[in-house]
Amino acid sequence: MKKKCIALYSGGLDSILAVKLMQEQSVDVVAVYFCTPFFGADVLFDPEKHGEYHWKTYGIRITPYDFTEDIIDAVSGPEHGFGKHLNPCIDCKIRMLKRARLMLEETDASFVVTGEVLGQRPMSQRRDAMNLIEKKSGLKDILLRPLCAKHLPPSLPERSNIIDRGQLLDAAGRGRKTQIELALKYGIEPSTIPNPAGGCLLTDEQISRKIRSTFERFRPGKPARADIELDTAGRKFMLDENTVLVISRSEDENRFLASQVWPGNVFLKIADVPGPLGIIRGALSEENLRRAAALCLRYGKGRGTDGRMAVYGPDPQAMTATIDAPVAKEDFCKRFQIDLNK
Ligand code: SF4
Structure with missing residues (x-):
């Protein structure tokens, strides 16, 4: 030996x-x-x-x-x-x-x-x-x-x-x-x-719930690394059955999300105002983009103001496409937020 x-x-x-x-x-x-x-x-x-x-x-x-x-x-x-x-x-x-x-x-x-x-x-x-x-x-x-x-x-x-x-x-x-x-x-x-x-x-009750729902969504297969990374930070929403939106809650989370450049991730933020970064992963339909823009607006500095645009793209340094960001009510936001109590 x-x-x-x-x-x-x-x-x-x-x-x-x-x-x-x-x-x-x-x-x-x-x-x-x-x-x-x-x-x-x-x-x-x-x-x-x-x-x-x-x-x-x-x-x-x-x-x-x-x-x-x-x-x-x-x-x-x-x-x-x-x-x-x-x-x-x-x-x-x-x-x-x-x-x-x-x-x-x-x-x-x-x-x-x-x-x-x-x-x-x-x-x-x-x-x-x-x-x-x-x-x-x-x-x-x-x-x-x-x-x-x-x-x-x-x-x-x-x-x-x-x-x-x-x-x-x-x-x-x-x-x-x-x-x-x-x-x-x-x-x-x-x-x-x-x-x-x-x-x-994995020993944290709330985060475990998020992670469990991701694994269940992919059964009988397995989620990819990019999917589970999104369960470790930010506010999580399900825009439809298979489309996730995560929005950062702090500067640190902004930095973390900005590092998540994986195929399939699309970055989104409200144009011209400081605010949270979002990542959409799943179906990039016009409806989902608009929902994501509304939610990003809701949690950012431009909250409640009409006429905002969101920018989006496959890299936080290349968000060149635009979409309207409608003002959303509380009920609308709650509809998509995942329930961490079950
Ligand atoms: S699952 Fe987490 S707590 Fe359990 S052995 Fe692995 S690292 Fe440690």
């Missing part, structure tokens, strides 16, 4: 500590940051900025990995079901670890490390689920969970004396005391210790 591993890295405290525990034992760690529109999206958006942050703040070089197609597959039909919302945690973990297994050969590493803690998460970190994940990922015996290793049988790297088991931990449950103490011992600034909330949008 080589003193080199792949680590599943999420930027959360547990994964940071799992890497630090390995670095402390002089293990060469490839920290793979799995990213999708639902988690790690910021890293995909600006890998350099985030790479620098993790290096300067935690001394960890990250390797971003675009995991979007895997997570679309997992959400489409998880073999092991969903957690409380649309989070297929067991399938997600198995798929990440399978990817990591493939990377072992590419990187000449010998084992895989995660920041999992026994009993911390109800779905994927129960003992039986952890055993299942290890088996199904094909990593039996070469999966090391350094934060809770002392609750688990010694893995091959420990038995081969590549890793000193004595320096591994016995963390369990949801408490973070052990982890915070260790973070401080490693000199991590308290203000840079990540919050416990995981940040996976």
Whole structure:
């Protein structure tokens, strides 16, 4: 065995500590940051900025990995079901670890490390689920969970004396005391210790509802990346059964939507006034364009004023076509807004 591993890295405290525990034992760690529109999206958006942050703040070089197609597959039909919302945690973990297994050969590493803690998460970190994940990922015996290793049988790297088991931990449950103490011992600034909330949008009740309706609309097929990206920001409307309109609610969302240049997306905004950017995806009929223009006008600075025009086009830098933007009443807007309570 080589003193080199792949680590599943999420930027959360547990994964940071799992890497630090390995670095402390002089293990060469490839920290793979799995990213999708639902988690790690910021890293995909600006890998350099985030790479620098993790290096300067935690001394960890990250390797971003675009995991979007895997997570679309997992959400489409998880073999092991969903957690409380649309989070297929067991399938997600198995798929990440399978990817990591493939990377072992590419990187000449010998084992895989995660920041999992026994009993911390109800779905994927129960003992039986952890055993299942290890088996199904094909990593039996070469999966090391350094934060809770002392609750688990010694893995091959420990038995081969590549890793000193004595320096591994016995963390369990949801408490973070052990982890915070260790973070401080490693000199991590308290203000840079990540919050416990995981940040996976699939565990968010409201966003899960939007995403679920998108997956249902595409059954028996699957949505494309461009479809699910539109569920992660903005106000969402259905202009007809298959046509989505998303309107930004802030400058940040404007920037995010402007980055969504995919085939099939059409950008729209009210001409000559600052205001939200919209994306239409689906049937580009005159009726849908007019509806979208009315909704964009409703949520922008020109709200309630007659005689406005909307501009639209396949790229936010090339919105050259125009259409009238009628003034819309509240009832009209409500008709198209998706109901997040069901
Ligand atoms: S919370 Fe999200 S990222 Fe984490 S295992 Fe579950 S689905 Fe995957």
